[in-house]
Amino acid sequence: MHTLRVYRRNLGAHLRATLEYQADFWILVVAAVLTQGAGLVLIATIFARVPRIHGWGVWEVVLIFAMMVLAQGTSELLAEGTWGLAGLINRGELDRMLLRPYPCLLQVCASRVGMNAFGNVTVGGGLLVTALLHLDVAWTPARIGLALVLLPSALVIKVSLTVVANSTSFWLRGAINTFAAGMDQLGELTKYPLSIYGVGLQAVLATALPFAFIGFFPVSVFLDHGRLAWIGLLTPAVAVYCVLLAVTVFRRGLRRYESAGN
Amino acid sequence: MAPLIEATGLVKEFRRPRRDSGLTGALKHLVTRRFDIHRAVDGIDLRVGEGESVAYAGPNGAGKSTTVKLLTGILVPTAGEVRVAGVVPHRDRIANAKNVGVVFGQRTQLWWDLPVGDTFELLRDMYRIPAADYRRSLGRLTEVLEIGPLLPVLARKLSLGQRMRADLAAALLHQPHILYLDEPTIGLDLDVKDRVRTFLRQLVADGTTILLTTHDIGDIEEVCGRIVVIDEGRIRHDGPVEVLRDALASASSVRFQLSASAPLDLIRERLGDAEVTAPGERELVVRFDRTTRTAGAVAATVMGLVEVRDLRINDEGIADLIRRIHRPDEVTARSGAA
Structure with missing residues:
Protein backbone atom coordinates (compact mmCIF):
# COMPACT_ATOMS: atom_id res chain seq x y z
CA MET A 1 0.00 0.00 0.00
CA HIS A 2 2.84 2.30 0.87
CA THR A 3 4.37 1.46 -2.51
CA LEU A 4 1.17 2.38 -4.34
CA ARG A 5 0.76 5.60 -2.42
CA VAL A 6 4.27 6.72 -3.26
CA TYR A 7 3.66 5.78 -6.89
CA ARG A 8 0.53 7.90 -6.99
CA ARG A 9 2.27 10.87 -5.40
CA ASN A 10 5.25 10.57 -7.71
CA LEU A 11 2.94 10.46 -10.71
CA GLY A 12 0.86 13.30 -9.31
CA ALA A 13 3.92 15.53 -8.91
CA HIS A 14 4.89 14.88 -12.54
CA LEU A 15 1.35 15.44 -13.67
CA ARG A 16 1.33 18.84 -12.03
CA ALA A 17 4.66 19.64 -13.65
CA THR A 18 3.32 18.52 -17.04
CA LEU A 19 0.10 20.48 -16.78
CA GLU A 20 2.07 23.70 -16.53
CA TYR A 21 2.55 23.48 -20.25
CA GLN A 22 -1.05 24.22 -21.17
CA ALA A 23 -0.56 24.52 -24.91
CA ASP A 24 1.15 21.14 -25.07
CA PHE A 25 -1.67 19.64 -23.10
CA TRP A 26 -4.42 20.78 -25.45
CA ILE A 27 -2.44 20.05 -28.60
CA LEU A 28 -1.91 16.47 -27.48
CA VAL A 29 -5.52 15.99 -26.43
CA VAL A 30 -6.64 17.14 -29.87
CA ALA A 31 -3.93 15.01 -31.52
CA ALA A 32 -5.20 11.91 -29.72
CA VAL A 33 -8.78 12.63 -30.80
CA LEU A 34 -7.71 13.15 -34.42
CA THR A 35 -5.52 10.04 -34.51
CA GLN A 36 -8.18 7.76 -33.12
CA GLY A 37 -10.77 9.55 -35.27
CA ALA A 38 -8.81 8.49 -38.36
CA GLY A 39 -8.99 4.88 -37.18
CA LEU A 40 -12.73 5.19 -36.76
CA VAL A 41 -13.11 6.67 -40.26
CA LEU A 42 -11.31 3.61 -41.60
CA ILE A 43 -13.69 1.30 -39.78
CA ALA A 44 -16.71 3.31 -40.99
CA THR A 45 -15.44 3.24 -44.58
CA ILE A 46 -14.99 -0.53 -44.55
CA PHE A 47 -18.41 -1.17 -43.03
CA ALA A 48 -20.02 1.17 -45.55
CA ARG A 49 -19.09 -1.44 -48.21
CA VAL A 50 -19.46 -4.71 -46.32
CA PRO A 51 -21.91 -5.45 -43.53
CA ARG A 52 -19.62 -7.79 -41.61
CA ILE A 53 -15.92 -8.71 -41.47
CA HIS A 54 -15.36 -12.37 -40.62
CA GLY A 55 -18.65 -12.34 -38.76
CA TRP A 56 -17.86 -9.09 -36.90
CA GLY A 57 -20.34 -6.22 -37.08
CA VAL A 58 -19.40 -2.56 -36.91
CA TRP A 59 -20.13 -1.92 -33.21
CA GLU A 60 -18.32 -5.10 -32.24
CA VAL A 61 -15.21 -3.89 -34.04
CA VAL A 62 -15.62 -0.47 -32.44
CA LEU A 63 -15.69 -2.19 -29.04
CA ILE A 64 -12.33 -3.89 -29.75
CA PHE A 65 -11.00 -0.57 -30.99
CA ALA A 66 -12.25 1.20 -27.85
CA MET A 67 -10.51 -1.31 -25.58
CA MET A 68 -7.24 -0.75 -27.44
CA VAL A 69 -7.49 3.04 -27.22
CA LEU A 70 -8.42 2.92 -23.54
CA ALA A 71 -5.50 0.57 -22.85
CA GLN A 72 -3.15 2.83 -24.75
CA GLY A 73 -4.30 5.81 -22.70
CA THR A 74 -3.83 3.84 -19.47
CA SER A 75 -0.33 2.87 -20.47
CA GLU A 76 0.47 6.48 -21.32
CA LEU A 77 -0.81 7.51 -17.92
CA LEU A 78 0.83 4.83 -15.78
CA ALA A 79 3.94 3.73 -17.64
CA GLU A 80 4.90 6.52 -20.02
CA GLY A 81 8.23 6.79 -18.19
CA THR A 82 9.33 3.46 -19.67
CA TRP A 83 9.54 5.14 -23.07
CA GLY A 84 12.32 7.19 -21.59
CA LEU A 85 14.16 4.11 -20.28
CA ALA A 86 16.62 3.91 -23.18
CA GLY A 87 17.66 7.50 -22.52
CA LEU A 88 17.89 6.93 -18.76
CA ILE A 89 20.19 3.96 -19.33
CA ASN A 90 22.22 5.73 -22.00
CA ARG A 91 22.89 8.75 -19.81
CA GLY A 92 23.42 6.77 -16.61
CA GLU A 93 20.40 8.35 -15.00
CA LEU A 94 19.13 5.16 -13.43
CA ASP A 95 21.84 5.77 -10.82
CA ARG A 96 19.72 8.13 -8.81
CA MET A 97 16.74 5.77 -8.91
CA LEU A 98 18.89 2.89 -7.72
CA LEU A 99 19.93 4.95 -4.71
CA ARG A 100 16.43 5.28 -3.34
CA PRO A 101 14.63 2.72 -1.21
CA TYR A 102 11.87 2.23 -3.74
CA PRO A 103 11.44 -0.22 -6.65
CA CYS A 104 13.37 1.06 -9.65
CA LEU A 105 10.77 -0.05 -12.21
CA LEU A 106 8.04 1.99 -10.53
CA GLN A 107 10.30 5.04 -10.43
CA VAL A 108 10.93 4.65 -14.15
CA CYS A 109 7.21 4.27 -14.90
CA ALA A 110 6.28 7.35 -12.90
CA SER A 111 9.08 9.51 -14.26
CA ARG A 112 6.85 10.94 -16.98
CA VAL A 113 3.17 11.38 -17.75
CA GLY A 114 2.05 10.96 -21.35
CA MET A 115 -0.12 13.91 -22.18
CA ASN A 116 -2.04 12.10 -24.90
CA ALA A 117 -3.22 9.84 -22.08
CA PHE A 118 -6.08 12.23 -21.37
CA GLY A 119 -7.24 12.29 -24.98
CA ASN A 120 -6.96 8.54 -25.36
CA VAL A 121 -8.66 7.66 -22.09
CA THR A 122 -11.53 10.00 -22.94
CA VAL A 123 -11.92 8.80 -26.52
CA GLY A 124 -11.49 5.13 -25.53
CA GLY A 125 -13.93 5.39 -22.63
CA GLY A 126 -16.47 7.25 -24.76
CA LEU A 127 -16.27 4.72 -27.58
CA LEU A 128 -16.53 1.84 -25.12
CA VAL A 129 -19.79 3.18 -23.67
CA THR A 130 -21.20 4.07 -27.11
CA ALA A 131 -20.41 0.64 -28.54
CA LEU A 132 -21.94 -1.13 -25.53
CA LEU A 133 -25.10 0.97 -25.88
CA HIS A 134 -25.44 0.01 -29.54
CA LEU A 135 -24.78 -3.66 -28.94
CA ASP A 136 -27.59 -5.65 -27.47
CA VAL A 137 -25.82 -6.79 -24.32
CA ALA A 138 -27.80 -8.67 -21.70
CA TRP A 139 -26.36 -7.32 -18.44
CA THR A 140 -26.71 -10.42 -16.28
CA PRO A 141 -24.73 -10.43 -13.01
CA ALA A 142 -22.37 -13.01 -14.55
CA ARG A 143 -21.68 -10.74 -17.51
CA ILE A 144 -21.07 -7.73 -15.27
CA GLY A 145 -18.65 -9.83 -13.23
CA LEU A 146 -16.92 -10.92 -16.43
CA ALA A 147 -16.53 -7.33 -17.57
CA LEU A 148 -15.10 -6.32 -14.20
CA VAL A 149 -12.40 -8.98 -14.55
CA LEU A 150 -11.68 -8.54 -18.26
CA LEU A 151 -11.27 -4.77 -18.35
CA PRO A 152 -8.55 -4.38 -15.69
CA SER A 153 -6.77 -7.51 -16.97
CA ALA A 154 -6.63 -6.05 -20.48
CA LEU A 155 -5.24 -2.77 -19.20
CA VAL A 156 -2.61 -4.59 -17.13
CA ILE A 157 -1.54 -6.57 -20.22
CA LYS A 158 -1.02 -3.39 -22.22
CA VAL A 159 1.02 -1.70 -19.49
CA SER A 160 3.13 -4.84 -18.93
CA LEU A 161 3.86 -5.29 -22.63
CA THR A 162 4.98 -1.66 -22.81
CA VAL A 163 7.40 -2.37 -19.96
CA VAL A 164 8.67 -5.54 -21.68
CA ALA A 165 9.16 -3.74 -25.00
CA ASN A 166 11.15 -0.92 -23.41
CA SER A 167 13.16 -3.16 -21.08
CA THR A 168 14.94 -4.44 -24.18
CA SER A 169 16.82 -1.12 -23.95
CA PHE A 170 19.10 -2.77 -21.40
CA TRP A 171 20.35 -5.03 -24.18
CA LEU A 172 20.06 -2.72 -27.18
CA ARG A 173 21.74 0.27 -25.56
CA GLY A 174 20.72 2.85 -28.13
CA ALA A 175 19.60 6.28 -27.01
CA ILE A 176 16.14 5.57 -28.45
CA ASN A 177 14.50 2.18 -28.47
CA THR A 178 13.20 1.64 -31.99
CA PHE A 179 12.47 -2.01 -31.24
CA ALA A 180 9.93 -1.00 -28.61
CA ALA A 181 8.26 1.40 -31.03
CA GLY A 182 8.11 -1.38 -33.65
CA MET A 183 6.62 -3.82 -31.16
CA ASP A 184 4.01 -1.23 -30.21
CA GLN A 185 3.11 -0.72 -33.86
CA LEU A 186 2.69 -4.46 -34.26
CA GLY A 187 0.28 -4.37 -31.34
CA GLU A 188 -1.80 -1.77 -33.18
CA LEU A 189 -2.81 -4.54 -35.60
CA THR A 190 -5.01 -6.00 -32.89
CA LYS A 191 -7.34 -3.01 -33.11
CA TYR A 192 -9.16 -5.10 -35.74
CA PRO A 193 -10.53 -8.66 -35.53
CA LEU A 194 -7.58 -11.03 -35.31
CA SER A 195 -9.07 -13.50 -37.80
CA ILE A 196 -8.41 -11.16 -40.75
CA TYR A 197 -4.68 -11.87 -40.45
CA GLY A 198 -2.62 -14.87 -41.53
CA VAL A 199 -2.24 -17.80 -39.17
CA GLY A 200 1.40 -16.98 -38.35
CA LEU A 201 0.65 -13.42 -37.34
CA GLN A 202 -2.38 -14.55 -35.37
CA ALA A 203 -0.23 -16.99 -33.45
CA VAL A 204 2.36 -14.32 -32.60
CA LEU A 205 -0.26 -11.81 -31.45
CA ALA A 206 -2.02 -14.44 -29.35
CA THR A 207 1.00 -16.03 -27.69
CA ALA A 208 4.51 -14.56 -27.91
CA LEU A 209 3.32 -10.94 -27.88
CA PRO A 210 -0.23 -11.35 -26.59
CA PHE A 211 -1.58 -8.00 -27.76
CA ALA A 212 -4.75 -9.79 -28.88
CA PHE A 213 -5.65 -10.20 -25.20
CA ILE A 214 -6.08 -6.45 -24.82
CA GLY A 215 -9.05 -6.09 -27.14
CA PHE A 216 -9.91 -9.00 -29.40
CA PHE A 217 -10.08 -11.97 -27.02
CA PRO A 218 -11.76 -10.20 -24.08
CA VAL A 219 -14.38 -8.76 -26.43
CA SER A 220 -14.88 -12.20 -28.04
CA VAL A 221 -15.69 -13.88 -24.77
CA PHE A 222 -17.74 -10.94 -23.51
CA LEU A 223 -19.93 -10.96 -26.62
CA ASP A 224 -19.68 -14.76 -26.85
CA HIS A 225 -18.53 -14.30 -30.39
CA GLY A 226 -17.18 -17.16 -32.51
CA ARG A 227 -15.90 -20.65 -31.86
CA LEU A 228 -12.79 -19.53 -30.04
CA ALA A 229 -14.54 -17.09 -27.69
CA TRP A 230 -13.54 -19.23 -24.67
CA ILE A 231 -9.91 -18.22 -25.17
CA GLY A 232 -10.92 -14.81 -23.79
CA LEU A 233 -11.42 -16.44 -20.40
CA LEU A 234 -7.65 -16.78 -20.25
CA THR A 235 -7.29 -12.98 -20.17
CA PRO A 236 -6.66 -12.71 -16.38
CA ALA A 237 -4.08 -15.52 -16.57
CA VAL A 238 -2.37 -13.78 -19.46
CA ALA A 239 -2.35 -10.59 -17.40
CA VAL A 240 -0.57 -12.34 -14.53
CA TYR A 241 1.88 -13.86 -17.01
CA CYS A 242 2.60 -10.46 -18.57
CA VAL A 243 3.23 -8.82 -15.21
CA LEU A 244 5.69 -11.57 -14.23
CA LEU A 245 7.35 -11.33 -17.62
CA ALA A 246 7.71 -7.55 -17.32
CA VAL A 247 9.19 -7.74 -13.83
CA THR A 248 11.58 -10.55 -14.80
CA VAL A 249 12.81 -8.92 -17.99
CA PHE A 250 13.30 -5.59 -16.22
CA ARG A 251 15.23 -7.21 -13.37
CA ARG A 252 17.44 -9.20 -15.72
CA GLY A 253 18.12 -6.05 -17.66
CA LEU A 254 18.91 -4.04 -14.57
CA ARG A 255 21.71 -6.48 -13.77
CA ARG A 256 23.33 -5.47 -17.05
CA TYR A 257 23.13 -1.79 -16.20
CA GLU A 258 26.57 -0.24 -16.22
CA SER A 259 25.85 3.38 -15.40
CA ALA A 260 27.82 5.95 -17.39
CA GLY A 261 31.27 7.42 -16.96
CA ASN A 262 33.73 6.10 -14.46
CA MET B 1 34.55 -2.57 16.20
CA GLY B 233 41.96 0.76 -10.19
CA ARG B 234 44.41 0.04 -7.38
CA ILE B 235 45.05 1.65 -4.03
CA ARG B 236 48.50 3.29 -4.04
CA HIS B 237 48.44 5.05 -0.72
CA ASP B 238 46.33 4.96 2.41
CA GLY B 239 47.05 7.02 5.49
CA PRO B 240 46.16 9.99 7.69
CA VAL B 241 45.94 13.36 5.95
CA GLU B 242 48.12 14.83 8.72
CA VAL B 243 51.10 12.64 7.89
CA LEU B 244 50.88 13.81 4.32
CA ARG B 245 50.64 17.41 5.46
CA ASP B 246 53.68 17.03 7.72
CA ALA B 247 55.67 15.58 4.87
CA LEU B 248 54.59 18.58 2.87
CA ALA B 249 55.61 21.11 5.47
CA SER B 250 59.20 20.06 5.08
CA ALA B 251 59.30 19.23 1.37
CA SER B 252 60.81 21.74 -0.99
CA SER B 253 62.44 21.68 -4.38
CA VAL B 254 64.66 23.75 -6.63
CA ARG B 255 64.39 23.60 -10.37
CA PHE B 256 67.35 24.56 -12.55
CA GLN B 257 67.68 25.50 -16.23
CA LEU B 258 71.24 24.68 -17.26
CA SER B 259 73.56 25.79 -20.06
CA ALA B 260 74.99 22.31 -20.48
CA SER B 261 73.89 18.82 -19.49
CA ALA B 262 74.28 18.11 -15.79
CA PRO B 263 76.88 15.82 -14.22
CA LEU B 264 74.15 13.91 -12.36
CA ASP B 265 76.32 11.46 -10.47
CA LEU B 266 78.55 14.18 -9.13
CA ILE B 267 75.59 16.32 -8.00
CA ARG B 268 73.97 13.36 -6.30
CA GLU B 269 77.16 12.58 -4.50
CA ARG B 270 77.47 16.12 -3.15
CA LEU B 271 73.82 16.48 -2.16
CA GLY B 272 73.57 13.19 -0.29
CA ASP B 273 69.96 12.38 0.68
CA ALA B 274 68.29 14.92 -1.63
CA GLU B 275 66.40 13.52 -4.61
CA VAL B 276 67.96 14.60 -7.90
CA THR B 277 66.18 14.11 -11.23
CA ALA B 278 66.69 15.38 -14.76
CA PRO B 279 63.31 15.77 -16.48
CA GLY B 280 64.94 17.29 -19.60
CA GLU B 281 68.43 17.29 -21.02
CA ARG B 282 69.29 20.70 -19.61
CA GLU B 283 66.97 20.58 -16.66
CA LEU B 284 67.50 19.52 -13.11
CA VAL B 285 65.13 19.16 -10.16
CA VAL B 286 66.41 18.73 -6.64
CA ARG B 287 63.93 17.78 -3.92
CA PHE B 288 65.09 18.11 -0.37
CA ASP B 289 64.00 18.25 3.24
CA ARG B 290 63.83 21.89 4.40
CA THR B 291 64.71 20.90 7.94
CA THR B 292 68.14 19.55 7.00
CA ARG B 293 69.30 21.91 4.22
CA THR B 294 68.44 25.26 2.66
CA ALA B 295 67.55 26.17 -0.90
CA GLY B 296 70.59 28.47 -0.92
CA ALA B 297 72.97 25.65 -0.06
CA VAL B 298 71.44 23.43 -2.75
CA ALA B 299 71.73 26.20 -5.34
CA ALA B 300 75.33 26.97 -4.39
CA THR B 301 76.31 23.30 -4.68
CA VAL B 302 74.76 22.92 -8.14
CA MET B 303 76.21 26.23 -9.38
CA GLY B 304 79.65 25.12 -8.33
CA LEU B 305 79.39 22.11 -10.65
CA VAL B 306 77.56 23.38 -13.73
CA GLU B 307 76.59 26.70 -15.30
CA VAL B 308 73.02 27.63 -14.28
CA ARG B 309 70.87 29.93 -16.45
CA ASP B 310 67.80 30.10 -14.28
CA LEU B 311 66.39 28.59 -11.12
CA ARG B 312 63.09 28.45 -9.31
CA ILE B 313 62.26 27.43 -5.76
CA ASN B 314 58.88 25.79 -4.97
CA ASP B 315 57.21 24.42 -1.94
CA GLU B 316 55.31 21.32 -2.92
CA GLY B 317 51.54 21.15 -2.68
CA ILE B 318 49.62 18.12 -1.53
CA ALA B 319 48.64 17.59 -5.17
CA ASP B 320 52.29 17.14 -6.19
CA LEU B 321 52.78 14.76 -3.34
CA ILE B 322 49.77 12.62 -4.26
CA ARG B 323 50.91 12.49 -7.84
CA ARG B 324 54.46 11.64 -6.83
CA ILE B 325 53.20 8.67 -4.84
CA HIS B 326 52.25 6.83 -7.98
CA ARG B 327 53.48 8.77 -10.99
CA PRO B 328 57.04 9.97 -10.42
CA ASP B 329 57.70 11.09 -14.03
CA GLU B 330 54.54 13.09 -14.43
CA VAL B 331 55.20 15.16 -11.32
CA THR B 332 58.43 16.58 -12.57
CA ALA B 333 56.85 17.41 -15.90
CA ARG B 334 53.85 19.17 -14.33
CA SER B 335 55.59 21.11 -11.62
CA GLY B 336 57.76 22.44 -14.42
CA ALA B 337 54.71 23.77 -16.18
CA ALA B 338 53.36 25.38 -13.03
Missing part, protein backbone atom coordinates in the same frame (compact mmCIF):
# COMPACT_ATOMS: atom_id res chain seq x y z
CA ALA B 2 33.64 -3.90 12.80
CA PRO B 3 34.24 -1.43 9.97
CA LEU B 4 31.17 0.33 8.61
CA ILE B 5 32.31 0.05 5.01
CA GLU B 6 34.17 -3.09 4.09
CA ALA B 7 35.38 -3.99 0.60
CA THR B 8 37.55 -7.01 -0.10
CA GLY B 9 39.23 -7.81 -3.39
CA LEU B 10 36.76 -5.59 -5.23
CA VAL B 11 36.95 -5.86 -9.04
CA LYS B 12 34.80 -4.24 -11.71
CA GLU B 13 35.29 -4.93 -15.39
CA PHE B 14 33.43 -3.19 -18.20
CA ARG B 15 33.00 -4.67 -21.63
CA ARG B 16 33.50 -1.91 -24.14
CA PRO B 17 32.58 -2.34 -27.78
CA ARG B 18 35.64 -1.85 -29.95
CA ARG B 19 34.60 0.09 -32.95
CA ASP B 20 36.47 2.09 -35.53
CA SER B 21 35.34 5.65 -35.94
CA GLY B 22 33.04 6.79 -38.73
CA LEU B 23 30.12 5.18 -40.48
CA THR B 24 32.12 2.28 -41.92
CA GLY B 25 33.39 1.53 -38.44
CA ALA B 26 29.84 1.51 -37.10
CA LEU B 27 28.65 -0.76 -39.92
CA LYS B 28 31.55 -3.13 -39.44
CA HIS B 29 30.69 -3.32 -35.77
CA LEU B 30 27.20 -4.52 -36.67
CA VAL B 31 28.66 -7.59 -38.32
CA THR B 32 31.74 -8.39 -36.29
CA ARG B 33 31.33 -7.40 -32.69
CA ARG B 34 34.54 -7.09 -30.79
CA PHE B 35 34.89 -6.05 -27.21
CA ASP B 36 37.67 -4.88 -24.97
CA ILE B 37 37.63 -5.70 -21.31
CA HIS B 38 38.38 -2.66 -19.24
CA ARG B 39 39.22 -3.19 -15.59
CA ALA B 40 38.12 0.01 -13.86
CA VAL B 41 38.57 -1.32 -10.33
CA ASP B 42 41.27 -3.90 -9.84
CA GLY B 43 41.29 -5.61 -6.46
CA ILE B 44 40.50 -2.93 -3.92
CA ASP B 45 40.54 -3.60 -0.18
CA LEU B 46 39.06 -0.80 1.83
CA ARG B 47 37.90 -0.56 5.42
CA VAL B 48 36.25 2.54 6.80
CA GLY B 49 35.29 2.78 10.46
CA GLU B 50 32.34 4.59 11.94
CA GLY B 51 32.81 8.36 12.08
CA GLU B 52 35.81 8.41 9.73
CA SER B 53 36.07 10.99 6.96
CA VAL B 54 37.95 9.55 4.03
CA ALA B 55 39.16 11.30 0.90
CA TYR B 56 39.32 9.07 -2.13
CA ALA B 57 41.72 10.74 -4.51
CA GLY B 58 43.40 9.98 -7.80
CA PRO B 59 43.60 11.13 -11.42
CA ASN B 60 40.67 11.11 -13.85
CA GLY B 61 39.65 7.60 -14.84
CA ALA B 62 41.42 6.05 -11.85
CA GLY B 63 38.27 4.22 -10.76
CA LYS B 64 37.08 6.55 -8.03
CA SER B 65 33.48 6.92 -9.17
CA THR B 66 33.25 3.26 -10.10
CA THR B 67 34.26 2.38 -6.54
CA VAL B 68 31.56 4.68 -5.17
CA LYS B 69 29.02 3.06 -7.49
CA LEU B 70 30.08 -0.38 -6.25
CA LEU B 71 29.83 0.71 -2.63
CA THR B 72 26.37 2.18 -3.18
CA GLY B 73 25.02 -0.85 -5.06
CA ILE B 74 24.50 0.91 -8.40
CA LEU B 75 26.95 -1.51 -9.99
CA VAL B 76 27.37 -5.21 -9.36
CA PRO B 77 31.03 -6.12 -8.78
CA THR B 78 32.71 -8.53 -11.21
CA ALA B 79 34.50 -10.10 -8.24
CA GLY B 80 35.09 -9.43 -4.58
CA GLU B 81 32.83 -8.51 -1.70
CA VAL B 82 31.24 -5.38 -0.32
CA ARG B 83 29.47 -4.85 2.95
CA VAL B 84 28.15 -1.53 4.13
CA ALA B 85 26.70 -1.46 7.65
CA GLY B 86 26.27 -5.23 7.36
CA VAL B 87 24.34 -5.04 4.08
CA VAL B 88 25.54 -6.17 0.65
CA PRO B 89 24.51 -3.06 -1.32
CA HIS B 90 23.83 -4.55 -4.78
CA ARG B 91 21.94 -7.49 -3.32
CA ASP B 92 19.84 -5.61 -0.80
CA ARG B 93 19.60 -2.27 -2.50
CA ILE B 94 16.62 -0.96 -0.60
CA ALA B 95 17.99 -1.75 2.88
CA ASN B 96 21.28 -0.15 1.88
CA ALA B 97 19.58 2.95 0.50
CA LYS B 98 18.13 3.72 3.92
CA ASN B 99 21.57 3.71 5.54
CA VAL B 100 23.39 5.89 3.07
CA GLY B 101 23.15 9.25 1.36
CA VAL B 102 24.85 9.96 -1.96
CA VAL B 103 25.73 13.21 -3.71
CA PHE B 104 27.10 13.32 -7.23
CA GLY B 105 28.69 16.65 -8.02
CA GLN B 106 28.23 16.21 -11.75
CA ARG B 107 24.68 14.98 -11.76
CA THR B 108 21.71 16.01 -9.72
CA GLN B 109 19.59 13.61 -7.74
CA LEU B 110 16.66 15.99 -7.75
CA TRP B 111 13.74 15.47 -10.08
CA TRP B 112 14.58 17.80 -12.92
CA ASP B 113 11.06 19.04 -13.64
CA LEU B 114 9.82 19.36 -10.06
CA PRO B 115 10.15 22.13 -7.50
CA VAL B 116 12.80 21.30 -4.91
CA GLY B 117 10.16 21.12 -2.18
CA ASP B 118 8.19 18.49 -4.12
CA THR B 119 11.35 16.41 -4.49
CA PHE B 120 11.90 16.56 -0.74
CA GLU B 121 8.34 15.44 -0.07
CA LEU B 122 8.67 12.53 -2.49
CA LEU B 123 11.88 11.51 -0.78
CA ARG B 124 10.13 11.74 2.58
CA ASP B 125 7.51 9.30 1.28
CA MET B 126 10.03 6.95 -0.30
CA TYR B 127 12.24 6.81 2.78
CA ARG B 128 9.17 6.65 5.05
CA ILE B 129 10.52 9.45 7.22
CA PRO B 130 8.12 10.06 10.12
CA ALA B 131 6.49 13.51 9.94
CA ALA B 132 8.15 14.86 13.09
CA ASP B 133 11.63 13.68 11.99
CA TYR B 134 11.08 15.15 8.56
CA ARG B 135 10.14 18.55 9.93
CA ARG B 136 13.15 18.62 12.21
CA SER B 137 15.52 17.38 9.53
CA LEU B 138 14.21 19.76 6.88
CA GLY B 139 14.26 22.66 9.32
CA ARG B 140 17.87 22.07 10.25
CA LEU B 141 19.05 21.56 6.65
CA THR B 142 17.10 24.56 5.39
CA GLU B 143 18.75 26.71 8.00
CA VAL B 144 22.31 25.47 7.63
CA LEU B 145 22.30 25.24 3.84
CA GLU B 146 20.11 28.32 3.39
CA ILE B 147 17.81 26.64 0.94
CA GLY B 148 14.50 28.04 2.21
CA PRO B 149 14.02 30.30 -0.83
CA LEU B 150 14.84 27.43 -3.20
CA LEU B 151 12.01 25.13 -2.14
CA PRO B 152 9.43 26.45 -4.66
CA VAL B 153 11.97 26.62 -7.52
CA LEU B 154 12.17 23.98 -10.28
CA ALA B 155 15.38 21.96 -10.02
CA ARG B 156 16.40 22.81 -13.56
CA LYS B 157 16.23 26.54 -12.79
CA LEU B 158 18.82 26.35 -10.00
CA SER B 159 22.36 27.62 -10.35
CA LEU B 160 25.10 25.07 -9.77
CA GLY B 161 25.77 26.30 -6.25
CA GLN B 162 22.08 26.30 -5.34
CA ARG B 163 21.67 22.87 -6.88
CA MET B 164 24.55 21.44 -4.89
CA ARG B 165 23.09 22.73 -1.63
CA ALA B 166 19.68 21.31 -2.51
CA ASP B 167 21.32 18.02 -3.48
CA LEU B 168 23.12 17.86 -0.14
CA ALA B 169 19.85 18.42 1.68
CA ALA B 170 18.11 15.74 -0.45
CA ALA B 171 20.83 13.23 0.42
CA LEU B 172 20.59 13.95 4.14
CA LEU B 173 16.85 14.25 4.77
CA HIS B 174 16.66 10.67 6.05
CA GLN B 175 19.67 11.22 8.33
CA PRO B 176 21.95 8.51 6.94
CA HIS B 177 24.97 7.21 8.90
CA ILE B 178 27.09 7.25 5.78
CA LEU B 179 27.44 9.95 3.17
CA TYR B 180 29.19 9.37 -0.15
CA LEU B 181 30.16 12.42 -2.14
CA ASP B 182 31.48 12.16 -5.68
CA GLU B 183 33.33 15.39 -6.46
CA PRO B 184 30.98 17.53 -4.36
CA THR B 185 32.72 20.85 -4.99
CA ILE B 186 33.38 20.50 -8.72
CA GLY B 187 32.63 23.72 -10.57
CA LEU B 188 31.62 25.67 -7.46
CA ASP B 189 32.92 29.16 -6.74
CA LEU B 190 35.17 29.68 -3.71
CA ASP B 191 32.41 31.03 -1.51
CA VAL B 192 30.06 28.09 -2.10
CA LYS B 193 32.97 25.66 -1.81
CA ASP B 194 33.74 27.08 1.60
CA ARG B 195 30.16 26.76 2.74
CA VAL B 196 29.93 23.16 1.53
CA ARG B 197 33.17 22.26 3.31
CA THR B 198 32.10 23.91 6.54
CA PHE B 199 28.86 21.98 6.34
CA LEU B 200 30.66 18.68 5.74
CA ARG B 201 32.99 19.34 8.66
CA GLN B 202 29.96 19.83 10.85
CA LEU B 203 28.51 16.52 9.67
CA VAL B 204 31.75 14.73 10.51
CA ALA B 205 31.76 16.34 13.94
CA ASP B 206 28.22 15.05 14.45
CA GLY B 207 29.40 11.51 13.72
CA THR B 208 28.47 10.96 10.07
CA THR B 209 30.89 8.76 8.18
CA ILE B 210 32.02 10.43 4.98
CA LEU B 211 33.72 9.10 1.88
CA LEU B 212 34.38 11.72 -0.74
CA THR B 213 36.13 11.58 -4.07
CA THR B 214 37.77 14.77 -5.20
CA HIS B 215 40.49 16.48 -7.17
CA ASP B 216 40.35 19.41 -4.87
CA ILE B 217 43.07 19.58 -2.23
CA GLY B 218 40.96 21.93 -0.15
CA ASP B 219 38.29 19.25 0.22
CA ILE B 220 40.88 16.80 1.46
CA GLU B 221 42.65 19.09 3.87
CA GLU B 222 39.59 20.74 5.32
CA VAL B 223 37.15 17.87 5.56
CA CYS B 224 39.01 14.57 5.73
CA GLY B 225 41.08 12.79 8.33
CA ARG B 226 42.31 10.06 6.04
CA ILE B 227 43.33 9.89 2.42
CA VAL B 228 43.26 6.93 0.08
CA VAL B 229 44.95 7.41 -3.28
CA ILE B 230 43.89 5.23 -6.19
CA ASP B 231 45.29 4.89 -9.69
CA GLU B 232 44.46 2.46 -12.46
